[in-house]
Amino acid sequence: MQKLIEVRNLNIAYGGAAGWTNVVQGVSFEIARGEAFGLVGESGCGKSTVAYRMLGYGTINSFVQTGEVLFDGTDLLKLDATSLTRLRGNRIALVPQNPTTSLSPGMRVGSQVREMIATHKALPDGMTMGQRIVELFALVGLPDVSHRYPHELSGGQQQRVTIAMAVACNPDLLVLDEPTTGLDATTQRQIIQLLSDLRTRIGMAMLYVTHDLALLAQIADRVGVMYAGQLVEVASGDTLLSAPAHPYSRGLIASIPTMDGAKRQARGLRGVLRRDQMSTGCKFEPRCDFATTACRTTPQVLEPIAGARSVACIRWQEVAAPQPLTLVARTDGEVSAKPERLLSVADLTLSYRKPSLVDKLLGRTNPSVVRDIDLELCAGEVVALVGESGSGKSTIARAISGRLPPRAGLISLEGGLLPPTVKDRSVEQLRQIQYIFQNPDASLNPRRRIRSILTRPLNHFGLEAGENTLEAVLENVGLHAGYLDRFPEQLSGGERQRIAIARALLVNPKLLICDEILSALDVSVQARIVELLRSLKEKHAVAMLFISHDLAVVQQLADRVAVLYRGELMQMSDTASLLSAPLHPYTEILLEAAPGLKKDGYVSRLPAMPASKAAPGVGCPLAGRCPRQVGSLCADVRPPLHATGGGFIRCHIPADELASRTVSPEHKRSAGTDGIRVLNS
Amino acid sequence: MSIPRLLASRVLFSALTLFLVSILIFLILEALPGDVATRILGRDATAKALAVLRGQLHLDQPALVRYLHWLGDFLRGDLGVSIATGRSIADVLGPRIVNTLLLSLFAFTIYLVLALVPAIIQAVNRGKAVDNVISVITLLLLSLPDFLLATILLFLFAVAVPILPALATISEASTWQEMLRAMVLPAVTLAIMMAVYAIRVLRDSLIEVLRSDYVRLAELKGLRPRAVLFRHALPNAIVPALNVTALNLGFLIGGVVIVERVFSYPGFGTLLIDALQLRDIPLIKATVMISAAVYVGANLVADILAVLLQPRLRTSR
Numbered sequence: 001m002q003k004l005i006e007v008r009n010l011n012i013a014y015g016g017a018a019g020w021t022n023v024v025q026g027v028s029f030e031i032a033r034g035e036a037f038g039l040v041g042e043s044g045c046g047k048s049t050v051a052y053r054m055l056g057y058g059t060i061n062s063f064v065q066t067g068e069v070l071f072d073g074t075d076l077l078k079l080d081a082t083s084l085t086r087l088r089g090n091r092i093a094l095v096p097q098n099p100t101t102s103l104s105p106g107m108r109v110g111s112q113v114r115e116m117i118a119t120h121k122a123l124p125d126g127m128t129m130g131q132r133i134v135e136l137f138a139l140v141g142l143p144d145v146s147h148r149y150p151h152e153l154s155g156g157q158q159q160r161v162t163i164a165m166a167v168a169c170n171p172d173l174l175v176l177d178e179p180t181t182g183l184d185a186t187t188q189r190q191i192i193q194l195l196s197d198l199r200t201r202i203g204m205a206m207l208y209v210t211h212d213l214a215l216l217a218q219i220a221d222r223v224g225v226m227y228a229g230q231l232v233e234v235a236s237g238d239t240l241l242s243a244p245a246h247p248y249s250r251g252l253i254a255s256i257p258t259m260d261g262a263k264r265q266a267r268g269l270r271g272v273l274r275r276d277q278m279s280t281g282c283k284f285e286p287r288c289d290f291a292t293t294a295c296r297t298t299p300q301v302l303e304p305i306a307g308a309r310s311v312a313c314i315r316w317q318e319v320a321a322p323q324p325l326t327l328v329a330r331t332d333g334e335v336s337a338k339p340e341r342l343l344s345v346a347d348l349t350l351s352y353r354k355p356s357l358v359d360k361l362l363g364r365t366n367p368s369v370v371r372d373i374d375l376e377l378c379a380g381e382v383v384a385l386v387g388e389s390g391s392g393k394s395t396i397a398r399a400i401s402g403r404l405p406p407r408a409g410l411i412s413l414e415g416g417l418l419p420p421t422v423k424d425r426s427v428e429q430l431r432q433i434q435y436i437f438q439n440p441d442a443s444l445n446p447r448r449r450i451r452s453i454l455t456r457p458l459n460h461f462g463l464e465a466g467e468n469t470l471e472a473v474l475e476n477v478g479l480h481a482g483y484l485d486r487f488p489e490q491l492s493g494g495e496r497q498r499i500a501i502a503r504a505l506l507v508n509p510k511l512l513i514c515d516e517i518l519s520a521l522d523v524s525v526q527a528r529i530v531e532l533l534r535s536l537k538e539k540h541a542v543a544m545l546f547i548s549h550d551l552a553v554v555q556q557l558a559d560r561v562a563v564l565y566r567g568e569l570m571q572m573s574d575t576a577s578l579l580s581a582p583l584h585p586y587t588e589i590l591l592e593a594a595p596g597l598k599k600d601g602y603v604s605r606l607p608a609m610p611a612s613k614a615a616p617g618v619g620c621p622l623a624g625r626c627p628r629q630v631g632s633l634c635a636d637v638r639p640p641l642h643a644t645g646g647g648f649i650r651c652h653i654p655a656d657e658l659a660s661r662t663v664s665p666e667h668k669r670s671a672g673t674d675g676i677r678v679l680n681s
Numbered sequence: 682m683s684i685p686r687l688l689a690s691r692v693l694f695s696a697l698t699l700f701l702v703s704i705l706i707f708l709i710l711e712a713l714p715g716d717v718a719t720r721i722l723g724r725d726a727t728a729k730a731l732a733v734l735r736g737q738l739h740l741d742q743p744a745l746v747r748y749l750h751w752l753g754d755f756l757r758g759d760l761g762v763s764i765a766t767g768r769s770i771a772d773v774l775g776p777r778i779v780n781t782l783l784l785s786l787f788a789f790t791i792y793l794v795l796a797l798v799p800a801i802i803q804a805v806n807r808g809k810a811v812d813n814v815i816s817v818i819t820l821l822l823l824s825l826p827d828f829l830l831a832t833i834l835l836f837l838f839a840v841a842v843p844i845l846p847a848l849a850t851i852s853e854a855s856t857w858q859e860m861l862r863a864m865v866l867p868a869v870t871l872a873i874m875m876a877v878y879a880i881r882v883l884r885d886s887l888i889e890v891l892r893s894d895y896v897r898l899a900e901l902k903g904l905r906p907r908a909v910l911f912r913h914a915l916p917n918a919i920v921p922a923l924n925v926t927a928l929n930l931g932f933l934i935g936g937v938v939i940v941e942r943v944f945s946y947p948g949f950g951t952l953l954i955d956a957l958q959l960r961d962i963p964l965i966k967a968t969v970m971i972s973a974a975v976y977v978g979a980n981l982v983a984d985i986l987a988v989l990l991q992p993r994l995r996t997s998r
Binding site: 055057081084085086087088089090093094096097098101102103104105106107115116119120149151162165 | 893
C-alpha cells in the first residue's frame with residue numbers, strides 16, 4: 001500500500017522549570033492511504049504530542065530534537081507557517097478531544113463549518129455553500145443545525161459537528177485525539193460507527209489516539225502501543241488484543257474491565273508511569289512482571305518479529321508464550337442475612353429552577369428533571385446508578401447530599417428523615433454521607449498540602465485524630481505517609497482520586513457517593529481504584545452509591561444496579577441478573593453499546609436525535625427510541641412497574657414476555673438500514 | 682432568559698438605582714450646613730426678605746414634599762433655576778453637555794485603539810521583550826494621577842514642543858478644526874487613563890483565550906492567523922474588558938472634571954466644579970443626577986453587549 005505519512009525517529013522534549021524532559025523518543029511509524037492507525041497508551045505517554053505533530057503543531061514549550069514527519073514526501077516539521085496553513089484542515093484535519101471547548105462559543109456551528117470550506121476553497125462544483133453544509137451535517141447524521149450555537153447541542157452532536165467540519169474538505173488524513181473520551185457509552189459507539197462508516201465512504205486514513213484499547217479494537221487496522229514516549233509494540237488490532245507481545249500491552253489489556261461476567265486471572269498493571277523513576281534500560285522495567293536485571297540496563301528498541309508486527313522487549317517470547325487469559329467464575333460471597341436499611345429515597349422529584357412568581361401566577365410548572373425515584377441502600381451495599389449523560393444520575397446524588405432540595409419526596413438515613421438542605425442537616429448527618437467528585441483536580445485545593453487537605457474534615461467534624469490516623473487512611477487507599485507533605489499537583493490523577501477517597505473515608509461515613517469517579521482516569525488506574533473500592537467495601541462495610549456510565553466497571557463492583565433514563569428509573573436489579581437477562585429494552589441498549597474486545601459489527605439502533613420526545617412525566621421516556629415500542633401506548637401512558645426476581649422494571653411489556661422475546665435478526669437488520677438511511681438522507 | 686426579558690429587568694434595575702441615587706443626593710445636600718436663602722440674599726438680608734424667598738423656594742415645606750417636588754420636576758425635564766446665575770439650568774447645561782460629549786466621544790475612540798492595539802501585541806508576543814516593555818509602561822501610567830499626566834502632556838506638547846494649544850478654550854464661533862486641535866490633549870489624557878487598566882485586563886483574557894481549545898482548533902483548521910485572532914479569539918476575549926470599559930465610562934465622568942479643569946475646557950466637568958464651589962444646590966443636583974445616569978446607562982449597555990457576544994447567556998438554563 002502507498003505510504004501517506006511517515007514518522008521517522010521522532011524525538012521531542014518539553015521545556016519546564018527543571019530543564020528539558022524527553023516526552024517522545026525514537027518514535028517511527030507509517031500510515032498507508034486509507035489505513036486506520038491507533039495510538040494507545042496511558043496519559044502522559046506522549047501519544048497526543050506525536051499526533052499533533054502530524055499537523056505540524058506543537059506547543060510553545062516543546063521542541064523537536066530530531067526526526068521527520070513526511071507527508072507525501074514533504075517534512076511537516078520543516079514547513080513554514082503559510083504552507084502549513086494550506087495543509088491543515090484541507091489535507092490533514094483534526095477531530096479534537098473535547099468538542100464542548102473546541103467549538104467557538106460565540107459562533108453558529110454552520111459558520112464554523114463554512115469557514116473551513118471557504119478558507120480552503122473546497123466547495124464542490126455546482127453546489128451552494130448552504131447545500132454543502134447541510135450535506136455534511138447529513139453525512140454525520142445530524143439534521144440542519146447550521147443556526148445553532150455549540151451550547152445548544154449535546155456533547156455527541158457537538159462531536160458530530162467537529163467531524164463534519166474535519167471531513168468538509170475531504171482530507172487525506174484525519175487525526176483524532178481521544179474523540180469519544182468525554183461521551184457516554186451509547187454516544188461513543190455511535191461516533192465510532194460513524195467514523196468507520198465515513199472511512200469506507202470517503203476512504204481517508206486515520207490516526208486515532210486514545211487510552212481505550214477496546215475502542216481501537218472496533219476501528220483500527222493497526223495499533224501502536226506507547227509507553228513513556230516510546231513505541232513498545234506495533235501490531236494489527238486483532239493480533240494485539242488476542243496475543244499481546246509486550247508486557248505493557250498485556251497489562252493494559254488485562255486492565256480493561258469486560259462484560260463477560262468473569263474475572264481475568266492475568267494481572268492488571270501495577271504502579272504508574274513516573275518519568276522521574278526511569279531506568280536507563282527498558283522504560284517499563286519498574287512496572288514489569290517479566291523484568292530481569294538485564295532489562296534495567298539494556299535499552300530496548302522496536303524490532304520486527306513474525307506476522308508484520310514489532311515489539312520492543314527482549315523477553316517478548318516468554319510474554320507471548322501461551323499463558324491463556326483464563327476466565328474464572330466470579331465468586332461472590334452470598335449475602336447471608338439481609339442487612340439493615342441505610343438510605344431510603346421515596347418518590348423523589350427534582351427540578352432545577354424554582355418556579356418564579358410569574359410562573360406561579362400563570363400556573364406554570366417547571367419540568368422536573370428527575371421524577372418519582374424510589375431507591376434503597378443497605379449498609380455495606382454498593383448500588384450503581386447508570387444511564388447516559390443527562391439522565392439525572394448526578395442530580396439525584398446532589399439531592400441525597402443535600403445540595404439540591406427536592407421538589408417532592410423524602411430522603412431518610414437509618415430511618416431518620418434527612419432535612420432537604422445541607423444547612424439544615426446536623427453535623428452528624430453530614431458526616432455520614434460523603435461525596436467523591438468526578439474530577440480530583442478540581443476537588444482538591446491546589447494550594448494546600450495533602451496533610452492539611454486531610455486534617456480539615458477531621459477538625460470540621462471534631463474527630464479525634466491519633467498519631468497514625470492520616471497514615472492509616474493513606475495506607476487504606478494504597479499510598480504511603482510520604483504523600484502528606486506533597487501538593488495535589490505533584491500527584492498523578494489516580495493518586496489524587498485516592499486522596500479524595502481517603503478524605504471521604506477519614507470521617508467514617510456510612511455512605512459514599514461516588515460520582516463518576518473513574519471516568520477521568522486511565523484504564524490501568526481505574527482497575528486499581530475498583531480493587532480499592534471493593535476492599536473498602538469488604539473491610540469497612542461502607543455503602544456506596546456508585547454513579548457511572550460504564551457498565552463494565554459497574555459489573556465488577558455493584559451489588560445492585562439502578563438504570564436511569566431521562567430522570568426516571570427504568571429498572572432496578574441485582575447486577576448478575578441484569579447482565580445475564582437485561583429485560584428492559586433500555587438496559588439492552590446500554591449493554592449492547594458497551595464495547596467488547598472484539599470487532600463486533602455493532603450497529604446503532606438509535607437515531608442520532610431521538611425522533612419524538614415524549615412529554616416528561618406522561619408516557620415512557622424511552623418512547624420514540626425504543627426498539628420494542630408498542631404503538632402509541634408507550635408515548636401516552638405511563639408504563640406500570642413489574643416486579644422481577646431481584647427488583648423491578650418499568651415497561652408496558654410484561655417481564656416474562658421481554659425475557660422470552662429476544663430481538664429477531666430481521667429487526668436488527670432493519671434497524672441497521674435505518675441507521676444508514678439517516679446518514680444518506 | 683430571553684433578550685426582551687433580560688432587557689426589561691436590567692432597565693428596571695437601572696431605574697431603581699437612579700431613584701436611590703436621587704434620594705441620596707437629596708439627603709446629602711439637605712445635611713449640608715447653611716441656608717440657600719441666606720446665600721442668595723447675602724448676610725445682610727432682613728429676616729422678612731429671607732422668609733419671603735424661602736416661601737418662593739418652598740424651603741418652608743417639609744423635606745419629603747420638597748424631594749417629591751424636585752423629583753417630579755426633574756422627571757418632567759424641568760431642572761430648575763441656577764441660584765448663582767439665575768438662568769435656567771437646562772440652558773446652562775445644554776451646551777456644556779454637548780462639549781463634554783464631543784470630548785468623551787473623541788477620547789473613547791482613541792481609547793478603543795489605545796486599549797486594543799497594545800493588548801493584542803502583548804498577547805500575541807507574550808513573554809517576549811515587547812510584552813514586558815508594554816507591561817512596564819502601562820504599570821507606570823497606571824500609577825500616575827490623571828492631573829499629573831495631563832500636566833506632563835501639556836508641558837510636552839504645548840510648552841516644550843508647542844504643536845498643540847495649551848488651553849482648550851472653544852466657543853460657538855470655533856471651526857471644527859480648531860475644536861479638534863483643542864480637544865486632542867484632553868482627549869488623549871482621558872484615553873490613556875482609561876486604556877491602561879483595560880490593556881492589562883484585555884491582555885490577560887486574550888492570552889487565556891489564545892490557549893483555549895477552540896483557538897487551537899481554528900488554527901488547525903488552517904485559518905490564517907489574522908482570522909483566528911479576529912474571528913475566534915478577540916470576540917471572546919473582549920467580554921471581561923467590556924465590564925472594565927463600563928467602569929471606565931464612570932471614570933470618564935470623574936476624569937472629565939479634572940482634565941477639563943487642567944485644560945480649561947468649557948464642559949460639563951468645569952460646570953460641576955463651579956456649581957460645587959458656589960454651592961449652587963439645584964445645579965449640583967442636576968449635574969450629579971446626570972452623571973449618575975450616564976454611569977448607570979454605560980453599565981447597562983455593557984451588560985447587554987456581553988450577552989450579545991456570548992450566546993450562551995442568552996438561552997435559559
